[in-house]
Amino acid sequence: MAETMNSLLYPLCSTIALLILLYKLQSLRADRSVTQVVLAANSFFLFITFTVSTPSIWVLTSDFVGIVNFSGLLTQGSIIIMTACQQLLLLHLSYDPDIARVKAVPRLISLAVAIVAMSVLFAGAAEQGEAPNDFAIAHAQYTPAYLFVYLVAFTVNQVEIGVMGWRYSKIAPSLWLRRGLRLVSFALPFVLAYTTCRAAEIVVAQFGESGNLWEPAAQLAVATAVLVQTLGWILPDLGPHLTSAVIRLRHRRVYRVLAPLHRHITEQVPEIVIQVDLSWDLRTRLYRMVIEIRDAQWALHSWMDSRTAVVAHEEAERDGVEGEELAALVEAAQISGAIERKRHNHLPEEISETPLSAAPGDLAAELVFQQKLARAMSSPVALRAARHASASGTSPAREGPG
Template identity: 30%
Template sequence: MIGALAALLYTLPRLVRDVADPALIAICTYFTCSFLSFFLGLDFIWPHIADLFGYKNTTTILIHCIIVVLTAAQLIVLMHWSHPPEAARTKSYKIIGVFGPLLISLIALFAFALPDKRRTAETASLLNLDNPRYAAYLYAYVSVVAIGQIITMRVSIRYAGIAARAWLRRGMWIVAAGAGFILVYCIMRYVEIAGVQAGADMEPWDPLQWLAGDTGSLLELMGWTIPGWGPSLSAARRSIGEFRAYYRLYPLWFALYQANPTIAKEPRPGLAGKLPSRGLNMRLYRRVIEILDGQLALRPFVHPDDADAARERASAAGLDGAAFQAAVEAFQLRAALRAKADGRPASAPADVVPAAPGDDLPSQIRWLTLLADAFARSASGIDAQTLASTRGRRG
């Protein structure tokens, strides 16, 4: 119930901005009906409605009618999402033309059955099932719901295969899964009705069918709304990743900045350099550029023998692949920084290992964070000892 209300409140502002959108009207109808189907069944609500109409099972037929409308509304949404406007409009009219008479027929069947037992919302589903006329009505009602969910599942799966947006595809798969759970609920209701008619005790069965139905309803609510709020999750995840990358790149950036302060357009050493206050995406981009500039500025201090020493050390550590490459370059950078600090440029500078396996920014960020981690792990004392032995071999 809370999920349905939240979904409705989330979607209503869009409907206010575009009141003529049939898909928005249908989805808001779906959310409203979903909320009412739970709300009217609450134990502190239904007795007042029953007293108002003078019939204790008023909310039973009301809820069933609401669910039929809900089922038709979700089919109309799918038609508008998966077909061109004209075709969607035609199909929507057909859905209304089918479900309208079905709804009237169900009301007539219920009026013919007129079940008279009602205790609480939790036990109502098992009551009156011994009434053959009510059992026939319930078979018809569950069949209408099942047919609607079968169509929902089929169209959702088909649309998920052609939808261009990732979160829309995910939403359709979730809707299809929800429809599957509601179909399980329908099957269990068939068995439950038949069991009570046969004199079996179906009370242990009852919580399972409610669980399947509630799970399906929740999944469908999530599936219908996730195309709207799902991209915000992707944006949040992206921002978290960018923040972590910005923070992880700081030790490497700061070392290169100390060696060549001119690489920084806006120097931000200390805490300000670790925690960007605003413009994270642009600051991360600047950090990548400044690191690459810092690497280029160190080229005159990269000694050819340092690369050999770096490979030996990485091999001895059992590294391979990207980790091996990052460790080699991290060692070379530390060696170049020491050589620059000592004022010892190389007589024949070696090429620095390529800054990133790929030209796009995400690839460069992934590579440079791997490099920054390797750079941060490299111990200054061990580097000095290794460098001393390397310098000794060079004579």
């Protein structure tokens, strides 16, 4: 099971890490700040960790260096260096540069000591044979001190990273940075699950047993923790692009909803329509569409019968409609009635006071309301009210006002 996990999971994680690394290297061209450099370094060691952990690469790396199981020291050392990078990043986000540098020194020294100690203790298990699939289990049995040092350094610093990330997420200046830091913090349970599995391996090894039973859980936990953290670190960069993509998709959907209404209403008053420039972005075209729909309503105002609004209002209320949905039905009825009257050149005896029944406060609210208006155009309530008003109380117009 562990061999299958290593052969499938780690290459996948390695590919993801490589994509992230390439993205961060591209970002360095425009921004070489400490945070971006540290993030790039973190991505590099993430790539090293998962690549070398792949069984075939593990053996090749150890053979190339000429030291049995050197790949184990390399991957776990890379994880410690990643932890250092994350500590540096959080310190630079949380404090002024001078204070961050001072606070970073003892942390970096402790992690450096841990790597040196791991390197010294590693020699005790180097002759046990290559173990690409159960390196940690082997060390738990033969040199538990090595695994103990690694786990203490990793766990203590990861807990601090989770706590620091959560604290700074409450005051981070941007939405996506807050979300990213929370995601980094959410990786902590997976970290603790991994370290618990590894600590259990040390304990059971003292009784002549092995942790093979929960080794897949340990591998899955650490892979999940690292990838969740990495996603959290790059989310502030990717987030704005995600927001823009969502907004574009939302605008496309709104545009499709409003286009039939715009076409239907402006056919009667084509003079208000401005020729769309193909260079305009979708948001600009959508904004123009909203304005033209409202302008068309006012242009048709003199064809709107006051009784249309009354009938639509009464029928809608009987059906339990209220709020903006009610206002949309009333406006839809007035539009349909006005278009019908204009086609037959029949002026109403009493013009409605206003063509509008709602007054959204901004563009976002206007877009929401006009979508309701577009859907209300096909409502039976609106159509009945429009037909009822246009069937009575009309007088031929000598000259249509539109």
